[in-house]
Amino acid sequence: MNYCSWGDSVQRYHLKIEISLNPAQFFSLVDTMARLSLRAEARRFYFGYFWWVLEPLLYVAVFWLVFEKLLGTRTPDFLMFLAVGKLTFIWFSKTVNTAANSLVNNAGLIARMDLPKMIFPAVVVLECSYRQIAVFVLLAIFILVDGRQPTAHWFWLLPIAVVQILLIVACAFIAALLVCISRDFVPLISLGTIFLMFMSGVFWDLNTLADEHAAELLVVLNPLAYLLDAYRQALLWQQSPDITHLAAVGAILVAINLFLVKVMQRYSRHIARRVISQ
Amino acid sequence: MSAAVKLTDVAMQFAVAKQHEGGHHRVLQGLTLEIQRGEKVGLIGRNGAGKSTLLRIIAGIFPPASGDVWRNPEMTVALLSLGLGFKSDLTGRENAFLAAMLQGLTRGAANKHMGAIGDFAELGDYYDEPVKTYSAGMRARLGFATGLLLETDILLLDEILAVGDNKFRLKARQALQEKVTEDRTIVMVHHAERAIRDMCTRAVWLEQGRVQMDGDVDAVLEAYGKAV
Numbered sequence: 212m213n214y215c216s217w218g219d220s221v222q223r224y225h226l227k228i229e230i231s232l233n234p235a236q237f238f239s240l241v242d243t244m245a246r247l248s249l250r251a252e253a254r255r256f257y258f259g260y261f262w263w264v265l266e267p268l269l270y271v272a273v274f275w276l277v278f279e280k281l282l283g284t285r286t287p288d289f290l291m292f293l294a295v296g297k298l299t300f301i302w303f304s305k306t307v308n309t310a311a312n313s314l315v316n317n318a319g320l321i322a323r324m325d326l327p328k329m330i331f332p333a334v335v336v337l338e339c340s341y342r343q344i345a346v347f348v349l350l351a352i353f354i355l356v357d358g359r360q361p362t363a364h365w366f367w368l369l370p371i372a373v374v375q376i377l378l379i380v381a382c383a384f385i386a387a388l389l390v391c392i393s394r395d396f397v398p399l400i401s402l403g404t405i406f407l408m409f410m411s412g413v414f415w416d417l418n419t420l421a422d423e424h425a426a427e428l429l430v431v432l433n434p435l436a437y438l439l440d441a442y443r444q445a446l447l448w449q450q451s452p453d454i455t456h457l458a459a460v461g462a463i464l465v466a467i468n469l470f471l472v473k474v475m476q477r478y479s480r481h482i483a484r485r486v487i488s489q
Numbered sequence: 490m491s492a493a494v495k496l497t498d499v500a501m502q503f504a505v506a507k508q509h510e511g512g513h514h515r516v517l518q519g520l521t522l523e524i525q526r527g528e529k530v531g532l533i534g535r536n537g538a539g540k541s542t543l544l545r546i547i548a549g550i551f552p553p554a555s556g557d558v559w560r561n562p563e564m565t566v567a568l569l570s571l572g573l574g575f576k577s578d579l580t581g582r583e584n585a586f587l588a589a590m591l592q593g594l595t596r597g598a599a600n601k602h603m604g605a606i607g608d609f610a611e612l613g614d615y616y617d618e619p620v621k622t623y624s625a626g627m628r629a630r631l632g633f634a635t636g637l638l639l640e641t642d643i644l645l646l647d648e649i650l651a652v653g654d655n656k657f658r659l660k661a662r663q664a665l666q667e668k669v670t671e672d673r674t675i676v677m678v679h680h681a682e683r684a685i686r687d688m689c690t691r692a693v694w695l696e697q698g699r700v701q702m703d704g705d706v707d708a709v710l711e712a713y714g715k716a717v
Contacts, residue, residue, distance in 0.1 A: 240590050247587055251578035254619065323570050324591060325549050484551035488503040 241330055245337040263345045271297050278414050286416055288447070291357055295446055296413040296439050298350050303379055303435060304404040306339040310383035311400045314391045318486045328482045329475040332387040336380055347372075354446060367445035367452055374457055375438050377464035384471040391485050411435040434460050493564055493643055493674045494524045494547055499556035501542055501698075516542045517553065517698040526561065526642075529675040531685035531706065533713055534695035540678040543695065544568055544645045547676060564642035564674070567592070569649055571632035577621035581612050581631050584620055588635035602638060609664070610634040611657065626653050633661055637668075644668060646677035650684050662687070682710050 253259040271294050278284045278293070286292055313331040314321070321328070347368070355361070389396040410433055417436055420426040430437045437460065441452035475482070501517040517539045524530055532540045546553050548568040549560070560566065575584045585606045589599035607616040610630040612623075620628060629652040636649060652661055662684070669675055669688060679685055685692060685706060692709035694702040702709050 236593075236595070239596060243587065243590050243596065247576065247579055247583055250583070251576050254578045320591070322545065322550065323568055326591065480549065480551045487551065 237327065237330070241333045241337055244330070244334040245341065248334060248338050249341060263342045264349045267298050267301050267346050267349065270301060274414055284414070286414075286419075291354065291447055292416070292443065293414055294350060294353050295443050296411075298346050299375065299439060299442050300408060300411060300413050300435070302339060302343045302346065303375065303382070304408065305342075306336055306379050307382045307386050307404055308401055309339065310335040311386035311390045311397055313383075314387045314482065314486050315394065315489060318489070321483050322487050325480070325483070327476065328479050329384065329472060332383040333380075336376070336383050339379075340376065350446070359447070362449050364445045364449050364451060367441070370457060370461075371438060371441045371445065371452065374434075374461045374464065377461060377468060378434050378438070381464055381467045381471060384468070384475065388471075388474070388482070391482055391489075394489065407433070407435055411439050413439065430456075434464075491526050491561065492523055492559075493526045493528070493561050494522075494676075495557070495559040496520055496522045496543075496546070497557040497559075499546065499553045499558060501539070501546065501553045515698055517546075520556070520695075520699060522693065522700060522703070524674060524676065526564070526674055527672055528691055529669060529689045530677070531689035531692045532676060532678045532695060533685065533692060533709070534701075535717065538695040539698045540695055541570075541647055544647050544676060544678060547643070548645055560643075566643035566645065567639045567641040568645040568647060569636040569639055570647035571629050571636070571649055571652060575620045575628060575631070578619055580619055581610070581616045581623070581627075582607060585610075585631065585635050589638055592635075592638050594638065606631075606634045606638075609637070609660075626657075629653060630657060637664055642672075643674040643676070646675065646679075648678055648680070650679060650681070682714075685710065 249260075253262075256262055258265060271290075274293055274297055275290055279289050310332040313335050314328060317331050320326070321331075351361075386396070386400050389400065410429065417426050417429060417440060420429070430440070437456060441457065444450035444452050499517055499520045499522075500515070502513045502515045504513060516537075520539075520543070522543075532543065534540050545551060545568065546558060547560070548566055549558075550568065552558070576587070579587070582603055585603060586599050589602055589606075590596065594602070610616070610627070610633070612627060612631065615623065615627065620631070623631070633649055633652050646665070650658060650661055650665070652658060666688070675688065677685070677688065689706050691704065692702075692706045692713075693700060694709050694713050702712055
């Protein structure tokens with residue numbers, strides 16, 4: 212028997228919402244879905260939108276209690292050090308873990324409409340990024356209350372955040388595809404983000420590693436470790452991050468994301484079949 | 490008359506637990522079907538005969554496991570089924586807005602339809618209440634009303650008339666009838682014979698994933714009625 216051939220008809224189908232033909236419409240749809248999802252989530256909780264900042268704050272409080280008060284860490288100015296690391300790491304971990312289920316959780320919709328599948332992880336990325344804006348404001352207030360003044364180095368926040376979004380998109384897409392293949396990946400992805408938290412210097416300074424070669428290797432192999440260090444350089448230590456490294460990481464991530472978009476487009480209907488039959 | 494859809498030797502199977510059917514449930518097998526532009530086709534058959542799967546393959550939602558599917562590249566297609574996965578914490582209006590955008594409308598165009606959808610669904614003040622407070626009938630009415638926005642050349646209807654009370658069903662059928670223009674190709678699945686008789690010019694009876702009988706609506710319905 213022949214394998215299914217769709218011919219030219221595929222291109223014509225759902226012309227109005229095909230992302231490759233109309234990125235503005237795609238973004239508008241993703242934006243609407245993200246905003247409505249945030250609104251729905253806020254309605255589920257008594258504290259509503261307040262959880263956007265309350266949850267990250269509680270994370271910082273718990274880590275501060277354990278590492279500063281219980282274990283007596285020697286990292287100077289630990290609370291600020293932790294706040295920058297944890298509040299930016301949460302953006303990554305929360306998005307990737309939520310995006311992992313984004314395709315399988317939308318099986319009902321996928322079974323009824325031939326939508327570009329990247330919509331689903333993209334909605335999660337945008338949703339978490341909107342929350343992150345509030346977290347960045349909280350972080351700025353934290354730093355100002357701590358007695359620091361804003362400096363020109365704070366402008367580095369923008370390119371660093373852009374590269375972090377690129378990293379989040381890549382990991383979110385990969386996680387969603389893996390869970391589409393098998394739900395067994397859900398706990399593995401969760402474990403993976405915890406492992407990354409330990410390996411990214413959220414509560415320890417990678418500049419204090421005795422083995423310089425190991426520190427360099429960690430930064431090269433784990434972009435998150437580099438990004439978290441870059442945030443601290445810009446916000447706390449009035450330093451500029453290594454721009455060459457930042458640009459190189461950004462360029463590689465753009466290439467990876469373009470590849471992932473192609474994969475999502477190429478295998479859109481196979482993804483649908485997999486999601487529906489799971 | 491030119492062809493709208495051609496399916497040749499199409500088979501489809503879904504993975505199930507290994508102890509059942511060797512791990513693969515066959516839904517369609519060796520199905521060949523050609524639908525002409527402007528035809529109104531009613532699909533009938535028992536539960537599990539493969540009707541909804543066939544609609545999804547025609548809609549291009551997923552490819553078949555094997556076989557050829559050809560759809561006229563000049564024609565657009567959409568599948569209309571009730572409840573596009575409503576988010577229960579959002580209001581009926583918000584869900585309708587989302588459904589409209591999912592169907593390809595811009596924000597502005599979607600906004601223009603919101604009033605008409607609420608009126609058609611007869612939700613009253615509940616339109617601005619979360620969908621989790623709705624009865625099953627209210628959800629179905631909202632699902633039908635949002636689906637009416639579709640304006641494609643091939644319209645695939647999956648059990649959408651089984652909605653609301655008799656009064657609403659009559660209104661729904663009339664609204665749908667307006668969409669059944671001469672040039673529009675319709676493929677519909679419905680358990681009620683009357684809907685098939687009223688709206689279709691051809692009936693296809695599916696049995697165990699194959700075409701059991703294909704032809705005149707009355708003849709196919711009569712044969713099907715004797716068999717079940």
